[in-house]
Amino acid sequence: MGLKWTSARVIGELLxxxxxxxxxxxxxxxxxxxxxxxxxxFDDDPQGSSEGHLEAIQMIWYEEWQEDHDPEDDPYRYSR
Numbered sequence: 626m627g628l629k630w631t632s633a634r635v636i637g638e639l640l641x642x643x644x645x646x647x648x649x650x651x652x653x654x655x656x657x658x659x660x661x662x663x664x665x666x667f668d669d670d671p672q673g674s675s676e677g678h679l680e681a682i683q684m685i686w687y688e689e690w691q692e693d694h695d696p697e698d699d700p701y702r703y704s705r
Contacts, residue, residue, distance in 0.1 A: 627668020637685025
């Protein structure tokens, strides 16, 4: 069973595992889209994505990134 646009959790985790040093919020949606459709198990219509799908994937990737990186290294963290 291949990955679909609705498989945000799995896709986000796979993208993090493939490139853990890339901060996902630095990517444009066009680059994120390219990375998703390039995944070996991706099996959905490349044109079937939406901004919502890409944002969900990006947020999962960001959660994964945050777990393994110091908050001080995150330029997108909320300052207090």
